[in-house]
Amino acid sequence: MEQAAEFLERYYILNGTIVHGDKRGKKIGYPTANIQAGNDHKVFPKKGVYAVWARVEGDYHGGMMNIGVRPTFDGESQTLEVHIFDFSGDIYGKEIQVQFVSRIRDEQAFSGIEELKARLDKDKEEALNKLKKRTPDIAKQRN
Numbered sequence: 001m002e003q004a005a006e007f008l009e010r011y012y013i014l015n016g017t018i019v020h021g022d023k024r025g026k027k028i029g030y031p032t033a034n035i036q037a038g039n040d041h042k043v044f045p046k047k048g049v050y051a052v053w054a055r056v057e058g059d060y061h062g063g064m065m066n067i068g069v070r071p072t073f074d075g076e077s078q079t080l081e082v083h084i085f086d087f088s089g090d091i092y093g094k095e096i097q098v099q100f101v102s103r104i105r106d107e108q109a110f111s112g113i114e115e116l117k118a119r120l121d122k123d124k125e126e127a128l129n130k131l132k133k134r135t136p137d138i139a140k141q142r143n
C-alpha cells in the first residue's frame, strides 16, 4: 500500500456512501460505517485491515478499515467498513472518501467477539502509529 501511494503520488482512494450495517460493532466499542462504493468498476484492495484517512463532510479523520467477509460471524458477502477514531455522529447517507495509508493484517476468523475486540485494540494502536507518520492528502484528492 505504501508503494502504491509512492507510485501514484497520492493514496489509493475509495469513494462511497455510508450505509447501515448490522450494528454489532457498536457493542464492542468499535462502531463502523459501512460503505457502498460509488463506482461499480472499483478495484478494491485485497481483503484485510488497513490504516486509513477518512474524509467526511470536509473533515479528515484517522481510522481503520476492514475489507472482507467477516469470517468470525460466518459472513458471506464482502463488506467495506471503517471505524473512525474518536468520532461520534450520525453520518448515514453521507459521502466518504477513504485514503489507504498502510496494510495492517489479513482478515481472520476469531473464536468470538471478545477475541475480535482484543485484536481491534491492537489494530488501533498500529493504525495510530502508521497515521502519525503520514498526513491526509488534502488538495490532491478533492472531488
Ligand SMILES: Cc1cc2nc3c(=O)[nH]c(=O)nc-3n(C[C@H](O)[C@H](O)[C@H](O)COP(=O)(O)O)c2cc1C
Pocket: 021, 022, 023, 024, 025, 026, 030, 031, 032, 034, 049, 050, 064, 065, 066, 069, 070, 071, 072, 073, 081, 082, 083, 106, 107, 108, 109, 110, 116, 120, 123
Ligand atoms: C478494523 C477492523 C478489523 C476487522 N477485522 C475483522 C476480522 O479479522 N475478522 C472478522 O470476522 N471481522 C472483522 N471485522 C469486522 C467486524 O466483525 C465488524 O465490524 C463487526 O461485526 C460489526 O459489524 P456491524 O457494525 O456491521 O454489525 C473488522 C472490523 C474492523 C473495523
